[in-house]
Amino acid sequence: xxxxxxxxxxxxxxxxxxxxxxxxxxxxxxGHVTGTSAYYDDHRFANLLHLKVLRSPHxxxxxxxxxxxxxxxxxxVKRIIRAADVPVNLNTLLSLIQFGKDDEPSLASDVVRxxxxxxxxxxxxxxxxxxxxxxxxxxxxxxxxxxxxxxxxLKPDAVSVNPAYPKNTFEYHGxxxxxxxxxxxxxxxxxxxxxxxxxxxxxxxxxxxxxETNGSIAVPDTNGRFTVHTSTQxxxxxxxxxxxxxxxxSNQLHFIGGTVGGxxxxxxxxxxxxxxxxxxxxxxxxxRYRMSRHEEMQFGSPRGAERIYIKDGVMRDGRIIARKATxxxxxxxxxxxxxxxxxxxxxxxxxxxxxxxxHADVFCVFxxxxxxxxxxxxxxxxxxxxxxxxxxxxxxxxGMDPLxxxxxxxxxxxxxxxxxxxxxxxxxxxxxxxxxxxxNWPLREEFRRMSSRTARPGARAAPPQPxxxxxxxxxxxISYERPAVSAPRPADTPAPPAxxxxxxxxxxxxxxxxxxxxxxxxxxx
Amino acid sequence: xxxxxxxxxxxxxxxxxxxxxxxxxxxxREAVGDLSVKGGCWQGTCGTCTVLVDGAPRLSCxxxxxxxxxxxxxxxxxxxxxxxxxxxxxxxMEHFAAQCGYCTPGMLMAAKALLDRNLNPTxxxxxxxxxxxxxxxxxxxxxxxxxxxxxxxxxxxxxxxRRA
Amino acid sequence: MSVTVKTFARLEEAAAALSSxxxxxxxxxxxxxxxxxxxxxPAITTIVRAxxxxxxxxxxxxxxxxxxAGVTMAMILAERELAFLxxxxxxVGGPAVREAATVGGNLFAPSPYGDxxxxxxxxxxxxxxxxxxxxxxxxxxxxxxxxxxxxxxxxVAFRRPASDTFRFAKVTRVRPKGVSVLSIAAQLPLASGRVxxxxxxxxxxxRTPVRAKAVERALEGRSLDRGAIAPALAAAADGVAPVDDAxxxxxxxxxxxPVHLRRLLLGEAT
Numbered sequence: 030x031x032x033x034x035x036x037x038x039x040x041x042x043x044x045x046x047x048x049x050x051x052x053x054x055x056x057x058x059x060g061h062v063t064g065t066s067a068y069y070d071d072h073r074f075a076n077l078l079h080l081k082v083l084r085s086p087h088x089x090x091x092x093x094x095x096x097x098x099x100x101x102x103x104x105x106v107k108r109i110i111r112a113a114d115v116p117v118n119l120n121t122l123l124s125l126i127q128f129g130k131d132d133e134p135s136l137a138s139d140v141v142r143x144x145x146x147x148x149x150x151x152x153x154x155x156x157x158x159x160x161x162x163x164x165x166x167x168x169x170x171x172x173x174x175x176x177x178x179x180x181x182x183l184k185p186d187a188v189s190v191n192p193a194y195p196k197n198t199f200e201y202h203g204x205x206x207x208x209x210x211x212x213x214x215x216x217x218x219x220x221x222x223x224x225x226x227x228x229x230x231x232x233x234x235x236x237x238x239x240x241e242t243n244g245s246i247a248v249p250d251t252n253g254r255f256t257v258h259t260s261t262q263x264x265x266x267x268x269x270x271x272x273x274x275x276x277x278x279s280n281q282l283h284f285i286g287g288t289v290g291g292x293x294x295x296x297x298x299x300x301x302x303x304x305x306x307x308x309x310x311x312x313x314x315x316x317r318y319r320m321s322r323h324e325e326m327q328f329g330s331p332r333g334a335e336r337i338y339i340k341d342g343v344m345r346d347g348r349i350i351a352r353k354a355t356x357x358x359x360x361x362x363x364x365x366x367x368x369x370x371x372x373x374x375x376x377x378x379x380x381x382x383x384x385x386x387x388h389a390d391v392f393c394v395f396x397x398x399x400x401x402x403x404x405x406x407x408x409x410x411x412x413x414x415x416x417x418x419x420x421x422x423x424x425x426x427x428g429m430d431p432l433x434x435x436x437x438x439x440x441x442x443x444x445x446x447x448x449x450x451x452x453x454x455x456x457x458x459x460x461x462x463x464x465x466x467x468x469n470w471p472l473r474e475e476f477r478r479m480s481s482r483t484a485r486p487g488a489r490a491a492p493p494q495p496x497x498x499x500x501x502x503x504x505x506x507i508s509y510e511r512p513a514v515s516a517p518r519p520a521d522t523p524a525p526p527a528x529x530x531x532x533x534x535x536x537x538x539x540x541x542x543x544x545x546x547x548x549x550x551x552x553x554x
Numbered sequence: 555x556x557x558x559x560x561x562x563x564x565x566x567x568x569x570x571x572x573x574x575x576x577x578x579x580x581x582x583r584e585a586v587g588d589l590s591v592k593g594g595c596w597q598g599t600c601g602t603c604t605v606l607v608d609g610a611p612r613l614s615c616x617x618x619x620x621x622x623x624x625x626x627x628x629x630x631x632x633x634x635x636x637x638x639x640x641x642x643x644x645x646x647m648e649h650f651a652a653q654c655g656y657c658t659p660g661m662l663m664a665a666k667a668l669l670d671r672n673l674n675p676t677x678x679x680x681x682x683x684x685x686x687x688x689x690x691x692x693x694x695x696x697x698x699x700x701x702x703x704x705x706x707x708x709x710x711x712x713x714x715x716r717r718a
Numbered sequence: 719m720s721v722t723v724k725t726f727a728r729l730e731e732a733a734a735a736l737s738s739x740x741x742x743x744x745x746x747x748x749x750x751x752x753x754x755x756x757x758x759x760p761a762i763t764t765i766v767r768a769x770x771x772x773x774x775x776x777x778x779x780x781x782x783x784x785x786x787a788g789v790t791m792a793m794i795l796a797e798r799e800l801a802f803l804x805x806x807x808x809x810v811g812g813p814a815v816r817e818a819a820t821v822g823g824n825l826f827a828p829s830p831y832g833d834x835x836x837x838x839x840x841x842x843x844x845x846x847x848x849x850x851x852x853x854x855x856x857x858x859x860x861x862x863x864x865x866x867x868x869x870x871x872x873x874v875a876f877r878r879p880a881s882d883t884f885r886f887a888k889v890t891r892v893r894p895k896g897v898s899v900l901s902i903a904a905q906l907p908l909a910s911g912r913v914x915x916x917x918x919x920x921x922x923x924x925r926t927p928v929r930a931k932a933v934e935r936a937l938e939g940r941s942l943d944r945g946a947i948a949p950a951l952a953a954a955a956d957g958v959a960p961v962d963d964a965x966x967x968x969x970x971x972x973x974x975x976p977v978h979l980r981r982l983l984l985g986e987a988t
Contacts, residue, residue: 054647055650055653057655058650058652058655059647060655061646061655061658062630062639062642062643062646062647062652062662063590063631063639063643064589064590064591064629064630064631064633064658064659065590068592068656071589073584073587073589156758157758160758161760164760237690238690239654239656239690240592240594240600240602240654240656240657240688240689240690241592241654241656242594288654288655289654290592290654290655290656291654291656291691293690321757322594322596322599322600323757555720555722573720574720574721574722574765575721575723575755577752577756596753596756596757597753597756598748598749598752598753598815601812601814604814607817610792611814611817612814612817613814613815613818615752615756616749616753616756617752617818618723618748618752618765618767620723664812664813664814667813681894682808682812682813682894683813684812685812685813685894685895686812686813686815686895687812
């Protein structure tokens with residue numbers, strides 16, 4: 030039963046809700062229960078060919094030699110596709126909005142950087158024939174040392190994973206090796222805090238495991254175009270990516286999606302369409318590239334693992350006066366969407382709480398693992414897990430009820446956030462109050478009367494005083510030596526809000542890229 | 555080398571040719587053209603491909619097609635009763651027991667296998683009936699509720715109304 | 719190249735076909751072989767099937783049970799005389815798997831599968847191989863050499879246990895159906911309330927189901943109450959070498975073994 034608490038913020042409501050609160054039947058429900066919802070594979074084509082990919086068994090290796098002679102002669106094989114056949118064999122997904130360097134090949138040529146990386150594709154008259162031909166490929170490797178741990182990867186002597194980013198971190202705006210958030214002076218605040226609590230949180234990679242695996246069918250069309258039936262969650266995104274990799278004008282591609290058999294973020298990486306289209310071009314036949322369940326589980330991109338360190342300075346009266354977060358995203362061997370996840374993460378720190386001193390460094394790190402991708406709030410959900418566990422520990426440490434502790438520290442309207450924006454339309458306090466009511470969780474009277482629209486009892490977080498313009502900005506960290514923890518950092522002073530524009534897009538670019546302010550960190554105008 | 559195979563599919567005599575060693579899922583989808591059966595793993599672990607063979611639930615992806623010669627196969631394409639939906643279908647709709655819909659055909663057939671022999675299942679029996687079917691979207695509760703409701707609906711229909 | 723499927727009316731013919739060709743595999747219920755076929759396992763070139771009605775036969779007398787190797791878990795569940803085996807059959811897969819999974823197939827299922835084989839080991843079952851006359855060999859012997867050579871099981875047999883003497887527990891993370899982290903089967907006949915000639919077997923612990931002989935010795939002559947079983951619990955992991963795999967670590971298996979053994983012996987919920 031859905032309950033609408035319209036009594037809360039009643040004076041702000043314009044109560045014209047027509048759909049919210051009313052159950053509405055899904056438009057595809059009848060199709061689902063009759064088995065007529067069409068997934069990408071629910072189309073039949075004469076002379077359909079099947080594409081299977083040869084994958085690296087090594088996490089990091091140089092390919093010494095490849096011999097496809099026996100495979101090419103195997104029954105049913107129509108074409109073997111190699112790295113040299115791919116028109117644009119280096120791409121990064123967010124190049125579509127000019128974010129990041131092209132770093133990932135569709136087919137590896139000299140080096141493989143994660144176990145499962147595709148090296149070549151075999152197109153055959155049946156999946157069985159393709160699999161049997163794969164087994165006939167003679168390939169030899171020289172294994173290389175590999176790195177699997179995010180902090181190991183940042184050491185100066187670490188194995189270099191990704192040639193586009195030799196120091197194993199994504200580069201923001203062409204020069205920064207991480208995302209940074211600075212507000213106030215955490216070290217001074219830690220010195221004043223009644224308690225300082227520090228902990229480390231670690232997530233594993235999580236596989237979406239949709240019941241329908243990733244796949245697509247590329248079909249030559251009558252007018253020289255290609256129709257692509259795909260499982261993608263992101264039709265235009267995948268179309269543009271496939272067009273770029275195939276060096277085709279995008280108007281030569283007709284992408285048909287429709288029902289996705291479970292995506293959750295795992296069907297945005299456009300892993301099958303580019304090669305399926307290339308295979309259709311090279312053979313003149315419809316080609317299906319369907320991931321097996323094993324491929325989906327083992328090599329389909331997961332939500333990346335994250336390691337998050339949180340250090341809080343807390344007063345006995347319940348105020349958090351400092352929060353320092355250092356987070357490492359395991360992007361795997363290539364960028365995909367992790368660069369963006371990191372921006373989201375740093376935008377989410379320190380959580381929905383007014384904390385006068387905040388310091389965060391968030392890194393997008395390359396390791397020799399399966400490249401990670403989006404999944405259900407990636408960049409934020411794991412961070413929230415870490416933050417909220419930390420909140421509970423803080424509350425226990427000072428002997429305060431964990432819900433009251435959150436309410437005390439919650440954003441209120443008008444508070445200055447660490448990102449130098451004023452908090453607006455806050456509602457954490459009201460949500461906590463209703464949750465407590467539903468759960469019969471006792472709250473003290475003052476907490477039952479709290480409001481997001483009034484100041485917190487005690488000192489409200491005042492915006493930090495701007496420093497004189499002559500103060501040096503803390504130098505950007507571009508080496509991997511970590512500064513000694515003991516000495517307080519030179520003033521990580523809050524600089525005036527950043528008004529710098531990102532580098533101008535290359536001439537001729539027509540994307541509305543600047544509207545993606547969350548990616549570039551500029552304000553929406 | 556393809557060999558002929560003949561069986562009854564949703565009440566209709568059906569014949570096609572199948573490769574030696576072909577599984578029933580691929581024969582139904584690729585050769586016969588019944589796309590209502592879905593494949594999730596081709597390993598016999600997810601239940602997506604569940605069909606009924608002589609009334610028993612079977613994983614079509616690990617069933618040798620030729621072992622079904624002469625048998626009666628039911629898929630979700632045959633679940634409707636003429637123009638009307640089967641109570642399971644109606645109930646799934648009303649209980650929002652599907653989101654992406656990919657597990658739904660297999661779930662419906664697993665549920666049908668239960669209701670065809672037990673019109674008064676306990677919740678535990680419903681859970682057991684679908685325990686071989688993975689759903690990544692709904693969290694299963696709406697599906698369990700839908701099946702229990704469908705059992706009540708079915709039980710209230712006369713035996714004649716239960717046939718198409 | 720595609721595989722060849724050969725179907726024989728008599729089990730002996732199937733056995734002959736099986737041993738005459740390296741790439742031949744016997745198709746029981748298909749839960750393992752069809753999966754391998756779907757993945758184009760190059761080791762399989764011929765599928766051998768048998769329609770011999772003896773394969774699906776269940777014979778229960780007052781003292782003995784015989785199960786054809788082709789008897790499925792669903793058939794076991796439909797047989798009221800085999801109610802003591804129902805917890806085992808029900809623990810194998812979901813309903814669709816149970817319609818296919820066979821007694822014979824379970825004997826060769828790699829760990830962590832093989833729950834039914836674990837039960838048969840505790841029941842001191844013998845197996846009769848096809849094409850070798852009526853010779854019965856202990857299941858333990860077959861398990862020891864199941865990876866070598868070719869064996870086609872025709873049926874299994876065991877002494878029918880007295881009521882309430884056979885117990886089985888499957889330890890799994892996902893209920894009701896999930897792969898075993900560990901399974902324990904125990905056949906515990908009592909004489910004057912004390913264990914006499916008990917057998918205990920573990921599944922999903924090592925590469926094949928194994929007897930827990932230290933536990934058997936520690937239970938001999940003891941009653942099944944908390945104090946009396948303490949030595950057996952202490953010996954729970956003696957003489958066994960749990961494996962590390964994706965399901966559980968050896969350490970974990972060793973840790974939980976006495977807990978689940980205790981629950982089984984005392985009749986507590988698992």
